[in-house]
Amino acid sequence: MNLANGTVIEEFVLLGFGVDQQKRFLLLIFFTILYVLTLAENILIITLVLLDGRLARLPMYILLGNFSWLEMCYVTATVPRMLFDLSSHHGIISFHACFLQFYVFFSLGSTECFFLTTMALDRYLAICHPLHYPQIMSPNACYALVATCWVLGFLWYLLPVFQIFELSFCGPNIIDHFLCDPGPILSLACPPLGNAPRVCQIFMNVLVLGNVFFVVLSYSVVILTLMKPSYQGSRKKAFSTISFHLVVVTLFYGSVGGMYVTPDGESQLEVTKAVTVFYTAITPFLNPLIYCLRNDQVKEAIGRQLRKRVIILRRKVRG
Numbered sequence: 019m020n021l022a023n024g025t026v027i028e029e030f031v032l033l034g035f036g037v038d039q040q041k042r043f044l045l046l047i048f049f050t051i052l053y054v055l056t057l058a059e060n061i062l063i064i065t066l067v068l069l070d071g072r073l074a075r076l077p078m079y080i081l082l083g084n085f086s087w088l089e090m091c092y093v094t095a096t097v098p099r100m101l102f103d104l105s106s107h108h109g110i111i112s113f114h115a116c117f118l119q120f121y122v123f124f125s126l127g128s129t130e131c132f133f134l135t136t137m138a139l140d141r142y143l144a145i146c147h148p149l150h151y152p153q154i155m156s157p158n159a160c161y162a163l164v165a166t167c168w169v170l171g172f173l174w175y176l177l178p179v180f181q182i183f184e185l186s187f188c189g190p191n192i193i194d195h196f197l198c199d200p201g202p203i204l205s206l207a208c209p210p211l212g213n214a215p216r217v218c219q220i221f222m223n224v225l226v227l228g229n230v231f232f233v234v235l236s237y238s239v240v241i242l243t244l245m246k247p248s249y250q251g252s253r254k255k256a257f258s259t260i261s262f263h264l265v266v267v268t269l270f271y272g273s274v275g276g277m278y279v280t281p282d283g284e285s286q287l288e289v290t291k292a293v294t295v296f297y298t299a300i301t302p303f304l305n306p307l308i309y310c311l312r313n314d315q316v317k318e319a320i321g322r323q324l325r326k327r328v329i330i331l332r333r334k335v336r337g
Contacts, residue, residue, distance in 0.1 A: 027187050030116050030206075032109035034100070034196045035291060046104040052303055053097045059306035060086035063316070070319040077140055077155040082309060084164045085133050092126040093302040095119065100196050100299075116198040121179045123197065123298075127274065129171025131229040134267055136163050138236040141263060145256055146243045178221050181214040182207070195291065197298070230271055237264060262308050269304065273297040 035045060067073050067083035074080070099119065103109045111119070143151050182200060188208040195202045200218050204211060240260055244253050273296050 027113055027191050029110050029112050029191065030198070030203075031192045032103055032111055032196055032198075033192060033194045034103050034109055036194075042104050042107075046101060049097060049101055049104070049299060052299055053093060053101070056093050056299075056303040056306075057090055059303070060090045063306055066316065066319045066323065069323060073315065073319050075157070076315075077151075077157070077160045078137075078144070079315075080157060080160040081133070081137050081140060081164065085130075085137070085309075086306060088126065088129055088133060089302045089305055092123075092130060093299060095123045095126055096197050096298045103196065111198070116193075116203070117179065117183050120182075120198040120200065120203065121175065124175045124179070124200075125172040127171075128174040128225055129167055130270065131225055132167040132170050134270065135229045135232050135236075136167055137263060138233040138267075139163075141260055142236040142240055145240050145260075174225060175221060178214070178218040181212070181217055185211065185214060195294070197294065199290075199294070201290075226271065226275055230275075233267055233271075265308050266305050269301050270297060273301070 035042070037045070063086040064083050067079050067086075096119070099111070140155060143154055147154070178200070182203060185204075185207040187206050191206065193199075193202045193206070204215055204218075207214075237260060240256075243249060244256055273293050
């Protein structure tokens with residue numbers, strides 16, 4: 019990328035958390051354990067959905083299995099790089115690698131927005147239209163929705179990333195963050211910035227507010243349906259399911275909205291880093307616990323798979 023004075027910038031420097039060596043080591047241990055546990059939780063859910071015939075036929079678990087894969091990709095887009103910088107102390111990232119991380123991270127975040135909306139739609143159809151639910155949310159329809167979420171997610175932020183990529187950078191090349199975020203990157207660009215900041219803000223606002231509106235509307239209708247005296251299903255089970263969903267939605271959109279929807283989300287660097295850590299590392303760790311591992315159907319599936327493995331092991335021992 020050409021600088022205003024004719025030189026070329028080939029790399030950025032990520033300052034990270036700005037703590038001493040002892041705290042860096044503690045952060046390295048903490049985030050390594052968190053990353054490994056996050057991968058383990060999501061791999062467990064994917065494995066259960068693939069191996070357990072009962073879960074594999076249920077639309078909600080088809081979506082949850084794919085959501086777990088998304089969470090693994092999402093946390094891997096940022097945490098390994100953060101761990102590398104914590105252990106190496108230099109934080110140097112090439113210009114193109116920085117923008118690749120920026121694009122992949124925001125594309126996966128956009129995909130998660132669409133996934134949360136799709137899961138809200140699934141609960142709406144299951145509770146409000148139970149007779150038509152099996153036909154509408156067939157396995158083929160679920161996989162079509164999953165593919166749509168991925169395609170929309172990776173197309174959504176192409177224009178903002180391209181516009182920022184085309185800017186000139188005046189220096190310095192130091193990003194006071196642990197990842198390549200649009201706010202710190204834009205602060206290094208030479209004026210005039212053109213429409214890039216406005217386009218980024220518009221795309222983020224439409225993405226977050228549009229999906230939040232649909233999710234809130236869906237769950238509002240679901241709650242009203244559950245409160246009707248004529249509802250014939252299990253209210254306790256339905257409320258339990260949607261309450262877990264709402265916790266995940268609140269954790270994700272609460273942090274993302276505070277960071278990117280408000281124009282001055284980058285004003286306090288330490289707060290910004292803390293919030294970013296929350297939705298890049300903490301939330302992907304909590305989501306499997308909230309969504310699945312406290313779910314009775316998942317617990318039953320784990321029990322069935324363990325019993326199968328015990329039976330197979332006994333047969334091998336006897337043989």
